[in-house]
Amino acid sequence: MSFTVSSKQLLSKIATGDGHGENSPYFDGWKAYDNDPFHPTNNSNGVIQMGLAENQLCFDLVQDWILDNPRASICTPEGVDEFRDIAIFQDYHGLPEFREAVAKFMGKVRRDRVTFDPDRIVMSGGATGAHEMVTFCLADPGEAFLVPVPYYPGFDRDLKWRTGIQLIPVHCESANGFKVTRDALEEAYEKTESENIRVKGLLITNPSNPLGTILDRETLRSIVRFINEKSIHLVCDEIYAATVFSQPAFVSISEIIAGDDGIKCNTDLIHIVYSLSKDMGFPGFRVGIVYSYNDAVVNCARKMSSFGLVSSQTQHLIAAMLSDDVFVKRFLAESSRRLGIRHKVFTRGLAQVGISCLKSNAGLFLWMDLHRLLKEQTLEAEMALWKVIIHEVKLNVSPGSSFHCPEPGWFRVCIANMDDHTMEVALKRIRSFVLQKKEPVVVPNKKKCWQDHNLRLSFSARRFDDFLMASPHSPIPHSPLVQART
Numbered sequence: 001m002s003f004t005v006s007s008k009q010l011l012s013k014i015a016t017g018d019g020h021g022e023n024s025p026y027f028d029g030w031k032a033y034d035n036d037p038f039h040p041t042n043n044s045n046g047v048i049q050m051g052l053a054e055n056q057l058c059f060d061l062v063q064d065w066i067l068d069n070p071r072a073s074i075c076t077p078e079g080v081d082e083f084r085d086i087a088i089f090q091d092y093h094g095l096p097e098f099r100e101a102v103a104k105f106m107g108k109v110r111r112d113r114v115t116f117d118p119d120r121i122v123m124s125g126g127a128t129g130a131h132e133m134v135t136f137c138l139a140d141p142g143e144a145f146l147v148p149v150p151y152y153p154g155f156d157r158d159l160k161w162r163t164g165i166q167l168i169p170v171h172c173e174s175a176n177g178f179k180v181t182r183d184a185l186e187e188a189y190e191k192t193e194s195e196n197i198r199v200k201g202l203l204i205t206n207p208s209n210p211l212g213t214i215l216d217r218e219t220l221r222s223i224v225r226f227i228n229e230k231s232i233h234l235v236c237d238e239i240y241a242a243t244v245f246s247q248p249a250f251v252s253i254s255e256i257i258a259g260d261d262g263i264k265c266n267t268d269l270i271h272i273v274y275s276l277s278k279d280m281g282f283p284g285f286r287v288g289i290v291y292s293y294n295d296a297v298v299n300c301a302r303k304m305s306s307f308g309l310v311s312s313q314t315q316h317l318i319a320a321m322l323s324d325d326v327f328v329k330r331f332l333a334e335s336s337r338r339l340g341i342r343h344k345v346f347t348r349g350l351a352q353v354g355i356s357c358l359k360s361n362a363g364l365f366l367w368m369d370l371h372r373l374l375k376e377q378t379l380e381a382e383m384a385l386w387k388v389i390i391h392e393v394k395l396n397v398s399p400g401s402s403f404h405c406p407e408p409g410w411f412r413v414c415i416a417n418m419d420d421h422t423m424e425v426a427l428k429r430i431r432s433f434v435l436q437k438k439e440p441v442v443v444p445n446k447k448k449c450w451q452d453h454n455l456r457l458s459f460s461a462r463r464f465d466d467f468l469m470a471s472p473h474s475p476i477p478h479s480p481l482v483q484a485r486t
Helices: 025-035 059-068 080-087 096-109 126-138 155-160 182-194 217-230 295-307 312-322 325-351 379-393 420-435
Strands: 121-125 144-148 166-170 199-205 233-237 270-275 287-292 365-369 410-414
Touching (some): 025 379, 080 312, 096 121, 096 287, 096 312, 096 325, 121 126, 121 295, 126 155, 126 233, 126 287, 126 295, 155 166, 166 199, 182 217, 199 217, 217 233, 287 295, 325 365, 325 420, 379 420
Parallel strands (some): 144 199, 199 233, 233 270
Antiparallel strands (some): 365 410
16 A cells, blocks of 8 residues: 655644745855855955854954863863763753853953842853743743844744744834834834734844944833833843943843832843853854843743753853953953954945945944945845845845845945955955946836745846946945945
8 A cells, every 4th residue: 555645744834834034035145155155265256254243353362261271171181180070961050160150251241230140040052042942931822022123034033933923023214223212112012912912022132133233221221111011021132242342331131120220120021142152252152041030931941951051061161261350351352342443444444435334333243224326225126236246246245134124225244254354355345346337227127025025046146237326426426336235
């Protein structure tokens, strides 16, 4: 007897569905880089990776510390005596010294204006695992979290894919620097509730990915008042807390609820997601943290952490490194200084060809404004420009639409994941591209991007001319600009 059952029928909805979000231009850009990666000598015409927010500017400091502290590793002659105890450790609470060191480091990043309890530190497999874990604790399938736009594309995977919750955009606009306003929060909340969808929380990123901006104290106060009045949770992604390189200083949600601000709040509603991927530049170590002020969430998350623990070997090394006060102080100061220099070099390089960015003072990226270079103010024009940047300029940058930005023409450009030489090559490519002179070509009448979600990188790249805006207000006068994209 033979059976004809399709492969899809044999698998789960998660396995056969499209919930991971990998069919986004955000991830397509990575694939383009993987297929043709830039190398200064072996492939100097390859794609430069500017779509990955990694902090690679201070690895020399980390390497020096490792050489000076061989006992921190259980795989060295100096540290091998601790190999057995570390290798068999499997308590999902984590090594006590690890939790203490992370709690102390979180305080240092916030300039010791607030302290963190090591017993509330719950580890997970990077911020991805931490976000999913806290979502499982706070919401059931079908319920919703509000998220100000633009937001990190990975949230669609991290928060939605396996939990079954919904993400509801909170409208923010460039006119006020994409600030989160009480009116926008109220509008998103009321609309969602009117559709019989229960709002369980609000997710904010501070500093923002992709904007590189921080939430000021008054905005944070307003947010706390909002979630307290609505009795919904507030999840604060603070994984870029130590990437602030100039004033104003970063303000953590932990400071707002500490009491000095006079804000009365049910602290059971407050949860922080943190990691060492961005601030320290260790994404491969998969050190994610949930810090909740809610005892029940801490207890549940700790049990869930069994599905994504940080290896004991990593815990051991991180505990030693973050317990070194001299190293931590030097690293945080030098990282901030180098990020500031890189930001200045890039923004000035872009300004040379008339390209501006949203004013920012944090993060590992720029939020670049090219909307005046679009012949049409549509998301289709943005995607067309992005394809040319990938194929012709050979830069993997991320279009704003992949961050759910409703305004066409914004692009995120990562600037801390490359050395100085690669940075100069990237800037040279941009300048050369913008300064080209070509005859403008009329854009064919096509469906708008929001009507066609099948625009993929696999489409053939069109010439820049097809969406060139020849305007008297263009950054380079009297020249039909080639659209630049960093």
